[in-house]
Amino acid sequence: MRTLCGMADSFIYLVSRMGVTGTTGSLSPDLPALIRRVKGLSGNVPVAVGFGISTRQQYLAVTSVADGAVIGSQVITILNDAPAGKGAQAVEELCTKITQRKVEMGASALEYLISSAETVDSVTTASIAEDDATVTDEPGRFGVFGGQYAPEALRTCLAELEAGFQAARDNPTFWEEFRSYYPYMGRPSSLHFAERLTAHAGGANIWLKREDLNHTGSHKINNALGQILIARRLGKTEIIAETGAGQHGVATATVCAKFGLKCTIYMGAEDVRRQALNVFRIRLLGATVVPVESGSRTLRDAVNEAFRAWITRLDTTHYIIGSAIGPHPFPTMVRTFQGVIGNETKAQMADLGKKVDAVVACVGGGSNAVGMLCPFSQDSSVQLFGVEAAGDGLDSGPGRHSATLSGGSIGVLHGVRTYILQDQHGQIESTHSISAGLDYPGVGPELAYWKECNRAKFLSATDAQALQGFRLLSELEGIIPALETSHAVWGALEIAKKLGPGSNLVLCLSGRGDKDVQTVAEVLPKLGEEIGWDLRF
């Protein structure tokens, strides 16, 4: 109870089996004392009591001692019993009956329910303001972002992981071991001047940090390798992971093959279909792919399923999350392993005698971005930029883009408080991007923090603009980039023009584009026209 009360920062749902006694509506005499105890432990976080409440009498009894009453199964029953198409109305009637507050004409049920409280926005802003001072220094917190919003069943395992990670991070032998695999990974990755791209932009010198040359073709291997070394130290024998486009699945299956660990990859059924080549690659590497049929059958459903699977076999299994997302310690761990990108860049530019003025990376969940940007974050002379996927355009409506920082709001998804794409009811919105790897409705908490305190700027590129970036890097530098990376290429050109000649911008080339040539061929008939690119014979 102490642990849970310590975690809670919005409200506590007190499940009180004894709270109300079935149909009589009389309160358990112990309930007021229980509420006082919970409030004492939580520092007065509001308490809502639930379990078996279905009548006005019970509602009044509970709200006389608690801050709120939670009605769940009664709503389900009413929905089940209602004639088709009348469910919402039946629930509205239930609410009116129980609270005896009238629904105003035109107001939605939600507006009605919260009309006596503050609006959703003001609640969010108020809690940020008061949290700001208190939570910044907590481990796993980045300002008000981050944290560990995980079910109790996971807490012990996350604590074990945190301890294992910290011990490894502070141990030089661990880093020696990590570096001993550099030849296998293809590290250090090269850094070089993009001469023709620079001339085309007519502004800052553009430098390319070539994560596309890594083994398996992207930055994902940095994190997969780091985490599997931790898993081995913790004595785990099995690995699970989620994947969207399949890049993280391939990287994870690769390191599992290298170390002889059993590997299971969860992948949305829709992505399994779209990314058939990577599915086959994962199978060639000896891993199992589990198609996830729930929800939108894409990356976010795969993450849900991976967490679910993890909980059932915590003793033997480590979950290698693929981006800087998830509950603490994942975002910090992923940033630490991906930090190799920015750290190498810093050293390589220093060797060349060049001063870095800006760094740019594409942002999906944010792992290549945080890895590139973080090592520069303390140096205020370096500008930090992230480029998100604007899909059909930021104004094209919900579900048509994946620009979480530019178009989202603060909430909790997959165990972490950060910017997410959600509707007014807090339901996660579907996303779209030409690049499967950026197609995710959340983002790493550290990037959310940098946005909030203005340390980094976030732009977004539409599908068509990304395709322009794809074309330019291919034609001007002889490098076919991943479609994810192509967003950053487009962004880098815009930023380079503004920075002007003489300054230096480094672009994180997160991955190579072989996996995307089929997609590009498919979209060219439509998007090619928009950007004047026609490859028909």
Ligand SMILES: *Cc1c(COP(=O)(O)O)cnc(C)c1O
């Ligand atoms: C997965 C992937 C991304 C997006 O993931 P982040 O965690 O935001 O880095 C970007 N580029 C490439 C090449 C990828 O494979």
